[in-house]
Amino acid sequence: MMHNSADSAFRQTLLDHLPDDVLRDAEPRYSEEPRGRWQGAIGLVAAPRSTDQVAQLVALAADARVPVVPYGGGTGLVGGQIMPEGPAPLVISLERMNSIRAIYPEENVLICDAGAILAQVQQAAAAAGRLFPLSLAAQGTARIGGNLATNAGGTGVLRYGNARDLCLGLEAVLPDGQIWHGLKRLRKDNTGYDLRHLLIGSEGTLGIITAASLKLSPQPAHMGTALFVVPSPQAALSLLALARARLGEMVSAFELISGQGLAFLSETLPDVRQPFDVAPAWSVLIDVGLVQGLDPQDALEELFASALSEGLVEDGIVAQSHQQAADFWAVRERIPEANKRIGSISSHDVSLPLGALPAFIDRGRALVEGLGDFRINCFGHVGDGNLHYNVFPAQGGRVSNHQNQRAEVQRRVHDLVHDMGGSVSAEHGIGRLKVDDLERYSDPAKLAAMRAIKTALDPFGIMNPGAVLNTAQMAVKQT
Amino acid sequence: MMHNSADSAFRQTLLDHLPDDVLRDAEPRYSEEPRGRWQGAIGLVAAPRSTDQVAQLVALAADARVPVVPYGGGTGLVGGQIMPEGPAPLVISLERMNSIRAIYPEENVLICDAGAILAQVQQAAAAAGRLFPLSLAAQGTARIGGNLATNAGGTGVLRYGNARDLCLGLEAVLPDGQIWHGLKRLRKDNTGYDLRHLLIGSEGTLGIITAASLKLSPQPAHMGTALFVVPSPQAALSLLALARARLGEMVSAFELISGQGLAFLSETLPDVRQPFDVAPAWSVLIDVGLVQGLDPQDALEELFASALSEGLVEDGIVAQSHQQAADFWAVRERIPEANKRIGSISSHDVSLPLGALPAFIDRGRALVEGLGDFRINCFGHVGDGNLHYNVFPAQGGRVSNHQNQRAEVQRRVHDLVHDMGGSVSAEHGIGRLKVDDLERYSDPAKLAAMRAIKTALDPFGIMNPGAVLNTAQMAVKQT
Structure with missing residues (x-):
């Protein structure tokens, strides 16, 4: 693939067609990503004010065979928004088109x-x-x-x-x-x-x-929030089924929290209010958004009573105020920050068929324990079958001592996910981080179709090259 | 595009690779469609027993450049399942793969x-x-x-x-x-x-x-059904908003019925129990599927009372039994049969932005009345913005007297839908009936992308040629 850098000549081409202020300084934020894993190369940064300007920029880039990296908020976790290799791209930031x-x-x-x-x-x-x-x-x-x-x-x-x-x-x-x-x-x-x-x-x-x-x-008429302690991930899934049987679509969120996550919070973010005196191994955060005529506290307390009689819960707190609900959510939402402070060896955004989740958690633990002395924080959107599955050094251990194991841990966890019918990217996407995973785990017919579509719609391969597909290996139109 | 017929030589090729009984007789059903508008050509009919057999059939058809028409239940309303022109195709029916x-x-x-x-x-x-x-x-x-x-x-x-x-x-x-x-x-x-x-x-x-x-x-714990008379389509939409504000996602269906539809039923299908003594100009059929703890009759009666106080309903019946609910649904579901018996000049499966629906109904009526002495039956999935909009001769008139107006009525109605931000195929698809509409109304960039994708994934153009896209006008690989 023959691409050209967004160099000073291309800069002049852009300025011949567009207002001067369409270009912005190449501030560091355009070349960084949240994980700090890659440093992007940047030729030029454009921040167009209209769709027509975006169209002009892309057309000129296509003519000049200059790679284009679209840029939104820069919060992606898989490196889709930065291009570390190859000819320096034109970054097109949508920041001025925010109406x-x-x-x-x-x-x-x-x-x-x-x-x-x-x-x-x-x-x-x-x-x-x-x-x-x-x-x-x-x-x-x-x-x-x-x-x-x-x-x-x-x-x-x-x-x-x-x-x-x-x-x-x-x-x-x-x-x-x-x-x-x-x-x-x-x-x-x-x-x-x-x-x-x-x-x-x-x-x-x-x-x-x-x-x-x-x-x-x-907007739901009434919101309610609860934290229920469950004896196992299987019980969490049965609790979800019970909640949906009772409340249908009005179950708005259903998040799994592990004891390890609570321990990390306690260790690194002591200002976060711990909901339980003794951190339970597994708990779930439930949000319901109810219609008129239903009381969320009643609904959650009845759900708890019904679940208790089936052995699906061991303890629970129904939030009595907006503040308490916000405190519960803070527990869930600050876990990623705690993870970051502990420092993970590898992190995984995986999904499994709901029925396979409990077995995956068991098999994953056995697998990871077989690879060394690690801690696992497994949490997240369990109602969607989506777990954030992160592996950490043992207490007192250092990530730097496990660098050589990172690739193996990742590969083995992903192999297990794939073998169990899951996805190695549930919600974060492929970006540049998981291009090899996509090649390894994708169905070959799907991958071939993706390549054919990419070539058909982007014959010069200018759009975000290196993201999703390994375009360097693809036949791309040269003229 | 150079395609070959599924002729006796191709038949032999198939039998060289697949069991004899993969081929079936080309019964008339494979060459007919519900509207009786086209008669399909058939070379061969295959009814494979496995995905591998489907794959073999398609690979052999691709090698031989024989067109393939996939065949399901044959109920499509836009001719996607039959191919009236060109080399006689291989019809692949999925009827034996029904597990x-x-x-x-x-x-x-x-x-x-x-x-x-x-x-x-x-x-x-x-x-x-x-x-x-x-x-x-x-x-x-x-x-x-x-x-x-x-x-x-x-x-x-x-x-x-x-x-x-x-x-x-x-x-x-x-x-x-x-x-x-x-x-x-x-x-x-x-x-x-x-x-x-x-x-x-x-x-x-x-x-x-x-x-x-x-x-x-x-499954919802409790189902409820009601027929409410509304003063106008606008009131129907406001009633929908009220119902969703009160019941959220538990509003399962919301169908518009016109007085013209009730009159057609009365005329052609007198066995259908008419719900009202005097057919109202507009009524809506509402289904709710509620969770435990909510009573559907109470919910519908409360909805009616609330709507009445806002002037959104004029009369209404909440079904008191499964039989009465079934009777209400029979009214809605037999309207298409009544339409068929009356005989339409043109029928349209359109969608509009919800907010534009009332204006479309008014403007459509003015438009159609301007074209001649017609009756309109406009009904359907109003909650989705989807109307089945059918134009009929005046009382006592004959469709055959309006054949020369059919194209104009269709075009003018579709132009109006398009001008108002709607779709000329809400749920039936393009098939062969609306290929010209797609070319007329589609965004050019979308159409170009569709053609590029079709060529990329089906370079020989063998898959259902003539459906959706006018492939005869496309550059297709010849070798």
Whole structure:
């Protein structure tokens, strides 16, 4: 693949066609990512003010065979937003395209620029008496275009779905600089191939999302939160089934917390209020969002009583106030920070068939213990079958002493996930971190189809090269 | 495009590689479609017994450049399942691949062959205490592979989504005969481009779905049904918003019925029990599926009282028995049969942004009345913004007197839908009926991307040629 750097000549080409201020300084933030794993190369940074400007930038990059890296909030965890190798790219940041374009409360629809920050979208929906349910740790920084490009997950998926399930339509610039005007506000539209779902989750390798039509929901009348101690992950799943049998779609979140996670919090973030005197091995955080006529505390207490009679819970606290609910959520949400302070050897964003989760947790523990003296913090969106599965040195141990084991731990955990019918990237995507995993674990026919689609839509391979697919190995049009 | 007929030489090729009984007689059903609009050409009909056999058939067809028409239940309304022109195709019917492969009630997952009949899937789910919520008139005949290939809709979409929203994974044979093994049971899987969503809705032009992993739901504890008379379509939408504010996702169906539809029923199907003494201009059929602790009759009566105080309803009946609920549904479900007996000049499966629906109904009426003396029956899945909009001759008039107006009526109605941000195919797909509409109304960048994808995945253009895209105009690999 022959690409050219976004050099001073290309800079001049851009300035011949676009206002000077479309270019920004290449600040360090554009070349860093949250894990500190890679340092990106940058040729130029453009921050367009309109979809037309994005289209011009992409068309000029295509003409010049300059790689393009789309940039949202920069919060991705798999390196999809930075390009460490090859000719220095044109980074196109959507930061100036951050308007809420329109909101239709009676339709439960909101249309915004791709650069709108997730929290801003949530707030605009709330101001209109509606809910935009995508909810994740980075929501104060992440931009909706990046959320869609990576099909973000988070804590609202159980009830409301992934980012792709919340999107009714897209506007996007395709790799040849054409604008696809697809901002439909329709619940049903069977007119041809679903380009929307193809772009969502393609991580900037098939185009740049410039705006989205998003699905809102009614706000639940009453919210309730509880922490229940469960005897096992299997009991957690049975509790989930019981909760859904009793409350249907009104179960909004169902998160697993491990005793190891609580211990890490206690060790590294003592300001976080521990909910139990003795940290239980397994607990679940449950949110319910109920309709009028149902009382959340009653509902959660009845759920607890019913679960207790079936041996599915051992202890529990139903939040009696917003503050207590917020405290419970702080426990869950600060676990990643505690993990970071402890320092993991390897971390995994995996999903399993729900029925296979308990066996995976057992087999994973046996596997990891067989590899050395490690601690495991396994937690997360258990209602979606999605675990964040992180491996740490033993108490007092140092990550630096296990560098040579990192690759083996990762490989063995991923092999186990794959063997059990799971996914090695549940919600974070492939980015640059998991390109080899994708090649190893993907179905060959799917991988071949992906390559054919990439080549068809991006014949010069300029869109986010090196992310998702190993384009260096692909036949790419040279002329 | 150079294709060859599935002739006697090709028949021999198939028999050299596959058991004799893979071929079936070319019975008339394989060359007919429900609207009686086209007569298909057939070279050979194969009914494979396994995915491997499907793969062999497609690979041999690809080698011989023989067109392939995938065939499910044959219930599609847009001619996607028959090929009236060109070299006689190989029809591959999935009728012998109709097993429920596995069911995982605790995961809310069911895996079945693509040839499983929709009603059979519903029954298997029910037998396991679960709900498979895809529900449509043809469910006793339609096969799940066809439902997915066309992204079928129906009456459960408001709560549970389209066919695509009910699919966790696919197994499919791609146009080169490769099998994609993608039968995941995962709620989250961000590993590369979403081939599942690309195949769903591609109407057999990108491959043949051979099996699916389907999402089940808990069965609601209590069902309730009501018919409410509303003063206008706008009131119907406000009633929907009120119902969802009160009952959230537990509103399962919300269907609009017009006075014209009731009059057609009365005229052509007098055995259908009319719910009201005087047929109201507009009424809505509401289904709720409630959790434990909520009474459906109370919920519907309270909804009615609340709506009455806001002027959103004028009259209403809450079903007091299963039989009465079934009678209400019979009214809704037999309207298409009444339409058929009256005989429409043109029929439209359109969707609009919810907020634009009332204006569309007004403008559509003015438009159609301006074209001649017609009757309109406008009804359907109003909660999804999806109307079945059918135009009929005036009382006593004959369709045959309006043949020359058919094209104009269709075009003008579709133009109006498009101008108002709607879709000219909400749930039926493009098939062969709406290829020209797709070319007329699609965004050019989307259409170009669709063509590029089709050429990339099906370079010889053998998969269902003439459906969705006008492949005759596309550059297709000749060698």
